[in-house]
Amino acid sequence: MGSDVKRVWNSLELDTEQRLKSVAHLVKEGKVVAAEDAVALLEGVIRPGDKVCIEGDNQKQADFLAECLCQVDPEKVYDLHMVQSVVSLSTHLDVFEKGVAKKLDYSFSGPQAGRLAEFVRDGKLQLGAIHTYLELFARYFGDLVPRVALVVGYQADKKGNLYTGFNTEETPMIAEAVAFKQGIVVAQVNEVVDELPRVDIPADWVDFVVEAPKPFYIEPLFTRDPGLITDVQVLMAMMALKGVYAEYGVQSLNHGIGFATAAIELLLPTYGEELDLKGKVCSYFALNPHPTLIPAIESGFVKSIHSFGGELGMEKYVQARSDVFFIGPDGTMRSNRANCQVAGLYAMDMFIGGTLQIDKYGNSSTATANRIAGFGGAPNMGCDAKGRRHSSGAWLKCGQEYTVQQGEIGPALTRGKKLVVQMVETFGEKMVPAFVEELDAFKLQENANLDIPPVMIYSDDLTHIITEEGIAYMNRCANLQEKMAAIRAVAGYTEIGLQENPNETKALREKGVVKTPQDLGIDVSKANRSMLAAKNVRDLVEWSGGLYNPPARFRNW
């Protein structure tokens, strides 16, 4: 009331101005800073306690800028709060070791999951939360706006326009959040050029451009060698196609990255054709450009694919199929992780993927006791979007079978349900059971001092479990007791499966809550690799008419 102190309403802007001024001498031309000055640049634009985002996901990585952040003087830059999609490079944790960073909010960590757990235990790192991608992006527009973002692209011009191309991924999401909240965006690129193929990020969202000494690291994460698909995976793929895809007429979907879904992709032109499914299933995908989908695309199954990211070797093939993929006016694809996650959440009728563990209630997780891995986008793909208001055949049928819902909203309303399918062999490698009494997530919760156990998909979202023993139609179960019986019926020789009551299973089979391969009319002895449309990577290259160019490690001919 009547204070003489005048409130400053543009403090962020003023602070940013000051920071930019302090590094102005490092700029060569336009917005270009030399690689050898990058550490000094970061020391100038980042202040202690800042929220900082290093771009990177399960594919492309701003690896050079991550290295530079490790080299800043911890006397000048410290206590940073890192907000980033993944923790997958050793540098992502080295910054905590060196005292540059203190707190972490993230989504997924693959190879660093064990070390991350150690850091949390030893108090070297304060863990905020483990998010889904979309959830973390959402917080970039709420309470976790990064003050500085270190992003990555293929090319930039001197003005600072970026070409992120095939692997655009999350750059637009990060750059927009930061640039429009007066933050600072530093981009590493493979090369600075005079003219870009197209502009993915406009120059006025970018403050500095650094040409990295070597091209950014990128992982061919979604390439599955058909040569490694087993007969059991073929069997489960046949069950999935007949018992779920055909049964519900699933037209729009997302596939997880495992071999089980790769087997489904490779069975579409063979078994799928035999079941007369062309045009009836798999028309629309939210999916990375999986090489194993090439035969199904070539056979005319797929109408459209929007991608989270790119996939090494698929550039030319994708470019030559612009009716199917999202291609820019320059002729190359633009992926977009946030948009594709939104499509996966709202526009897809089904998610089908794998997991490490399912408990006796049907909750599943890939968390193990000593690795804080996170789930990336899986929980968004693998959940029923409660805000969905458009209908489709598969969504409606799944909802009609989910009679539990009437107990919540009354009998008069019709509401659908997304199909969320987990495909697991009852025993994984080294005879580790997939069905367990209690998820390892609880042990991790204790070890890492988390508020909640990291569950990937909750039982109330899960609608189907497919194992080699059969399909459990969880959406058709009247209550948790029946769900647990259905799980026991498909859990094979695991401790959970051995608790099966044969009479109970018989009743569930009669009701169509559980279906064995026999119930589905599938001859188990016919399930073998000869049904795959491509049996190795070379076959995929042939299907693509030579357009697919697999990375060297997948070329064994």
Add this chain to the structure above:
Amino acid sequence: MNFEFKVENPKSIAKDWSHLGVVGSGDMEVLMEKQDLDGAAKVKVVTPVVGFDKVWNMVLEKFVQESSLGDVYLEINDNNATPIVVSLRLRQALAEANKCEVGGVN
């Protein structure tokens, strides 16, 4: 490990003997041989894995019951096959062993 199972009205296999599978990692091979065993199905399992005798017994018993197999001697060489791989290979081996030699070309 040795097992023996007996079912009502047992059927033997069409061929005198049949072989299927390779002892790759996570896989197994099985040799089926027609023998006069007084209607029984006998199984010998060679495996590096210990502690799963009970599961072997259940998987084999289920297979023999479902296929009403008798007067057959099975020799299994296992290399860490999971129960589903075992039952899949057994079913494939049985289909192979019952193929008619003359008309069974495919």
